[in-house]
Amino acid sequence: MRTLCALTLFLLLLPSFASAEEQPYPFDDPYRATVLGTPAKLRYQFAAPVLPDVRAIRIEGRNVPEVFEYSRDMNFSTALQDHAAPLIFIIAGTGAEHNSGKMLFLTEVFYEAGYHVVALSSPTHMNFVVSASTHGVAGYVPFDVDDLNRVMGWIREELAKECEITGYSLAGYSLGALHAAFLAKRDEETREFGFRKVVMINPPVSLYRSVKRLDSWLTEENLGRTSVHNEIAGFIDRFSDYYLHAEVTDLDDDFLYDMITDINLDRRDFKTLIGAAFRVSSASMIFSSDVCLRAGYLVPPGHYPLRTASPLLGYARQAFDISFEDYLNEFLLPYLRYNDPTATRSGVLERSSLEFIRDWLAETPKVVVAGTRDDVILDAADVRFLETVFGERAHLFEHGGHCGNMMHPAFVRTLKELVQQ
Amino acid sequence: MSLRVFSLFLPAVLVLTIMSGCGPKVVDVTDPQAGLEPTGFQTPVHHWPEENSNSWIFLEVDDPWEPMNRNLYEINATLDKYVMLPAATLYKVFIPSVVRSGVKNFIANLNEMPVAFNSVLQGRMEKAAISFSRFLINSTFGLLGVRDLASRNKKLPRQSEDFGQTLGYWGIGSGPYFVMPILGPSNVRDAAGFGGDILILYAEMTMVYQATGIENNRPLDMTDLILRGINLRANTAFSYHSTGSPFEYEMVRFIYTKKRELDIQR
Numbered sequence: 241m242r243t244l245c246a247l248t249l250f251l252l253l254l255p256s257f258a259s260a261e262e263q264p265y266p267f268d269d270p271y272r273a274t275v276l277g278t279p280a281k282l283r284y285q286f287a288a289p290v291l292p293d294v295r296a297i298r299i300e301g302r303n304v305p306e307v308f309e310y311s312r313d314m315n316f317s318t319a320l321q322d323h324a325a326p327l328i329f330i331i332a333g334t335g336a337e338h339n340s341g342k343m344l345f346l347t348e349v350f351y352e353a354g355y356h357v358v359a360l361s362s363p364t365h366m367n368f369v370v371s372a373s374t375h376g377v378a379g380y381v382p383f384d385v386d387d388l389n390r391v392m393g394w395i396r397e398e399l400a401k402e403c404e405i406t407g408y409s410l411a412g413y414s415l416g417a418l419h420a421a422f423l424a425k426r427d428e429e430t431r432e433f434g435f436r437k438v439v440m441i442n443p444p445v446s447l448y449r450s451v452k453r454l455d456s457w458l459t460e461e462n463l464g465r466t467s468v469h470n471e472i473a474g475f476i477d478r479f480s481d482y483y484l485h486a487e488v489t490d491l492d493d494d495f496l497y498d499m500i501t502d503i504n505l506d507r508r509d510f511k512t513l514i515g516a517a518f519r520v521s522s523a524s525m526i527f528s529s530d531v532c533l534r535a536g537y538l539v540p541p542g543h544y545p546l547r548t549a550s551p552l553l554g555y556a557r558q559a560f561d562i563s564f565e566d567y568l569n570e571f572l573l574p575y576l577r578y579n580d581p582t583a584t585r586s587g588v589l590e591r592s593s594l595e596f597i598r599d600w601l602a603e604t605p606k607v608v609v610a611g612t613r614d615d616v617i618l619d620a621a622d623v624r625f626l627e628t629v630f631g632e633r634a635h636l637f638e639h640g641g642h643c644g645n646m647m648h649p650a651f652v653r654t655l656k657e658l659v660q661q
Numbered sequence: 662m663s664l665r666v667f668s669l670f671l672p673a674v675l676v677l678t679i680m681s682g683c684g685p686k687v688v689d690v691t692d693p694q695a696g697l698e699p700t701g702f703q704t705p706v707h708h709w710p711e712e713n714s715n716s717w718i719f720l721e722v723d724d725p726w727e728p729m730n731r732n733l734y735e736i737n738a739t740l741d742k743y744v745m746l747p748a749a750t751l752y753k754v755f756i757p758s759v760v761r762s763g764v765k766n767f768i769a770n771l772n773e774m775p776v777a778f779n780s781v782l783q784g785r786m787e788k789a790a791i792s793f794s795r796f797l798i799n800s801t802f803g804l805l806g807v808r809d810l811a812s813r814n815k816k817l818p819r820q821s822e823d824f825g826q827t828l829g830y831w832g833i834g835s836g837p838y839f840v841m842p843i844l845g846p847s848n849v850r851d852a853a854g855f856g857g858d859i860l861i862l863y864a865e866m867t868m869v870y871q872a873t874g875i876e877n878n879r880p881l882d883m884t885d886l887i888l889r890g891i892n893l894r895a896n897t898a899f900s901y902h903s904t905g906s907p908f909e910y911e912m913v914r915f916i917y918t919k920k921r922e923l924d925i926q927r
Contacts, residue, residue, distance in 0.1 A: 296685040303697040310738060310902050313687055337905050365905050374695045394690050473719055476919070483923055487818055492898070524906045530704075531907075532697055537704040548735050549728035554710030556908040557717045562708060570706040578702045 265637070265645045270614035271510035273644030276500060280493065284652040290351050292317040292359065294339065297372065297394055304370060305531050307546035314371035315339075316395065319347050319357040324404035326436070327356040328659065329392055331423075333414025333643070335521025337361045342413060345647055346441075346655075350411065353656045356403055358395055362416055363387050364521065366528040376532035377575050378525050379567070381447060381592040385422045392423075393432065409437040409659060413643055414617070417443030417609075418594065424607055425597045437659050438607040442615055442643045445625050446593035450617040451522075451564040457515030458563070462508055471512055478503055514616065514642075523559035526567050527552075537571050594625070601629050608633040608658050610651065612640035720911060722918045724838040733840040734910055738901035740843060741894075749894040761895065763807040768892050769819070770799045770806025775861040779822040783830045788820045795819065821924065824861070825854025829925035838914055846917035 263282055267273040296313035304312045316338045328350045332343050338359040347357045361368045363384035369376060373387050399405065410433075412420035417440035424438040444450035458468045466474075482499050505513070530537040531546060538555045539546065546552075576583040590596050601607055609626055613636045618626075626634045635654050637645060645651050724730060753761070773796035780789035795811040803810045811817045828850050829835070836849030847855065866885070870878045904912060 294685045296687045298687050298689050299695050300689050300691050301696055303699075308907070310735060313685070315685060335905060337903070339903075361905075366907055367902075367905065372695065374692075376697050390692070390695075394688070398688050469716055476719065480919065480923055483920075484927055520906065524908070527907050533700060533702055535702055535704045536707060538708055538710075540707070540709045549731045551727050551731075552908055553720060553911050554714075556911055557714060557720070558708040558710055559908075560717065571704050574705055575702055578700070 262649055265639055265648045265650070267641070267644065268614075268639045269507065269510075270612070270616045270639070270641035270644070271507055271514065273612075273614075273639060273641030274616050275505075275510050275513055275644075276497065277644050278647040279497065282649075283647040284349075284649040286348050286352055288352075290319045290348055292319040292339065292344065292347050292357070297391065299372065302371070305546060306548060307531060307550060307552075308366075308370045308528070309548065311367045311370040314391065315361065315367055316391075317343075317347065317359045318399065319351045319359075320399070320403050321351070321354065321356050324406050325354055325356050326407040326409055327358060327396070327399065327405045328409040328411055328437075329395075330357065330359045331388065331410075331412035331416030331419050332360065332362040332365065333412075333416050334362055334364050334518065335524060336414075336416075337365050337367065342643060342646060346411065346413065349652055349655055350659065353659050355409065355659070356399070356405060358392075358399070360388065360391065363419070364415065364525045366524045369525060369528040370532060373532075375575075375579075377529045377572065379447075379564075379572055380576060380588065381418065381422060385419055385426060388419055389423060389426060389432070396433070407436050408433040409439075410435050411439040411441065411655075411659070412443075413441035413646065415444065415447065417441050418447060418592075421594060421597065421601065421607060424604070425600055428600070428604070436606060439655065439658050440607065440609045440611075441646065441655070442611045442617075443594065443609065443626075444617050445622040446589070446595065448568075448589045448592060449619065449622065451518070453617060453619070454515050454518040455563040455565060457511040458519060462511050462515070468512070468516070472516060475509075475513070519560055519563075522564055522567065523556065523562065526562060526571065527555055527559045529571070533575075535571065535575070594629075598625075598629055605633070608635070610635045610654050610658060612637045612642075612645060614639055614641060616642045720915050722838050722914050723835075724914065726837060726839065730838060730840040731910055733842060734845075734901075734913075737840065737843060737845055741901050745890070745894045746900065748891055752891050752895050761892075764888060764892055765896060766799070766803070766809045767806045768889055769809065770796060770803070771862070771865065773799075774865045775824075775858050776820050776822045778861055779824055779827045779858075780820065782827045783822065785822070788822060791817050792820050792822075823851075823854055824857030825851035825921070826925050827857075828854050829921070835918070835921065838918065846913055848918070848921070851921060 265273075266279065266282065267276060294315055294317050296315050298313045302312075330343060330346050330350065332338060332340060336343065338361045343359045347359050350357045363369070363373060364378045368387070369378050372391055373383075374390075375383050378384060396405070396408075410420045410423060412418070420438050420440055421443065424435050427433050427435050456462060463471055479499060482503050486495070486499070527538055529535070530539055534541070534544060538558050543550075573583070573585060573588060576588060594601060607630075609630050611626065611634070613623055615623075623636070626636065635658070637651065639645065640648070640651070756764075773792045777789045777792035777796065780786070780792060795817055796806075798811040798817075799806045799809060802808075812819065825847075833850055835851070839847050839849055839852055841847045841852055841855070844855070866878075866882070870876075870881075875881065902909060906912060
């Protein structure tokens with residue numbers, strides 16, 4: 241009888257064990273992983289989901305162009321514990337906002353790990369450029385880090401009025417991870433925050449090398465003879481055709497996921513999509529900077545002032561055709577030289593690379609890396625750099641592309657362990 | 662929660678939202694360095710827009726009233742930020758999800774009739790039959806539409822047809838792009854079609870009131886309108902200026918136009 245009971249119990253428990261067993265991350269192609277991320281069914285589930293508050297900072301007297309009036313305030317989000325806790329700032333990747341899907345997810349991860357969480361948009365996001373950037377020019381890491389640091393100071397002051405903060409930590413993904421490293425280095429000198437833990441999630445090693453890779457997927461190297469315009473028009477036709485024959489009423493994430501998996505995109509297609517997504521972000525950033533500075537890059541002087549009612553498609557078309565390399569040579573470097581005539585190209589690139597603070601990174605135990613060995617924004621030398629400099633502090637998964645496995649339970653567990661140690 | 666309580670609760674939520682001037686909490690800071698004062702810097706190279714350029718031609722949409730439309734887009738964005746979105750958030754926070762999904766199903770069920778009617782007008786009898794079957798199943802076994810039992814049958818997926826699509830089906834062109842106050846992206850044909858759908862719904866509701874013997878239907882109409890608004894906002898993922906792109910108006914215009922084109926073909 242006892243055996244029978246034990247057997248019944250075993251059989252009853254079996255299905256729950258079977259379903260609780262974690263499935264490995266499904267994509268071993270890094271480009272596919274980067275575009276598709278972690279399928280909803282395989283994502284880490286939070287015990288008590290939290291709804292972050294959206295807040296804003298307004299710099300008094302700032303000259304915000306009318307066409308960007310809607311972006312006057314710098315938005316950020318918070319998820320605060322109802323007890324004393326350490327606070328972690330999270331910094332978004334290129335062109336991403338404080339409450340994008342990845343940022344909301346990371347907010348939940350660190351909230352669940354016991355932190356008050358503050359999520360910040362990337363300094364390359366147009367809202368940050370328009371509402372908070374000192375220079376109005378994004379993409380130069382030292383400037384962006386100064387801006388982030390200043391904004392974090394204001395937020396700390398504000399939050400200290402409503403919750404007890406027992407210490408500070410820092411995390412960022414992609415370009416935000418690179419910012420986090422430089423913020424930590426700066427903090428080592430100023431002791432303003434005294435960061436305890438700094439987590440870099442899928443960082444580039446050199447911003448320039450990574451964006452060159454992304455740019456290359458929209459050039460002949462990847463596309464062959466077709467132009468990027470034709471390629472994107474082709475995608476729209478393929479997506480349209482799929483939509484015409486699909487049994488759907490909601491264009492939600494599930495539909496987009498099914499569409500991309502069903503229409504058999506190949507590696508070149510995935511590269512094009514990643515490159516195009518980056519280009520959309522950088523086009524937004526470049527146009528915002530140009531309008532804020534009236535630098536005459538995309539908007540001729542005679543077109544000013546741009547109003548809420550002004551048509552912008554002509555500028556969008558131009559902006560989408562500008563590579564980061566062009567922006568660097570034609571806008572960013574001339575601006576930096578305008579500010580400081582001694583600025584050199586190599587110096588500027590060096591200051592936007594982890595190699596610049598290599599010695600410090602190698603020594604400081606508080607800075608750690610969580611990433612993937614097949615990250616599409618890294619080359620083999622970059623991966624070696626992370627492994628050599630960080631040693632055991634580099635937690636690199638085999639597969640996941642660029643932030644593709646970020647929502648997979650194994651990655652989340654690593655993140656939580658890194659901030660709880 | 663009874664309809665009567667709802668009819669009191671929802672306007673109260675709206676009034677409270679408007680009075681409190683919701684939206685994100687803003688903190689003012691001063692920083693003399695960050696005034697974005699003109700620097701005089703000019704780039705040595707330009708990429709100025711070209712007249713009659715053929716690149717990205719598929720992004721073009723007939724939009725002769727663009728300046729007015731852009732202003733309307735901004736007014737809608739502001740209303741959304743300070744009224745609709747906070748009301749939808751309060752609705753989500755205070756009303757349990759089981760009640761919200763009941764409300765969503767109830768409204769969707771009422772919407773089956775205009776869908777069926779439009780399908781008939783397009784001669785798509787199979788679609789009409791599906792929508793009508795869904796209405797019958799959900800109105801009876803689904804407790805007046807509160808439960809969406811029909812969707813459990815894979816052969817009865819919810820259809821989407823409106824009067825704008827019917828007009829398009831019969832060859833009426835979209836006309837210029839038009840941003841409707843509060844409701845957002847549209848075009849002349851779809852805006853007219855929206856008016857047609859409202860009339861069909863009005864007729865449907867009148868029949869419902871007659872059948873149930875309700876004489877004073879004004880408070881219920883008001884509740885219906887507000888509830889539809891909040892339900893729609895709470896179940897729409899889009900939020901203004903969340904794309905992080907200064908070209909959001911262009912993106913939304915293109916996607917709306919393309920999607921409507923495809924919906925008519927489907």
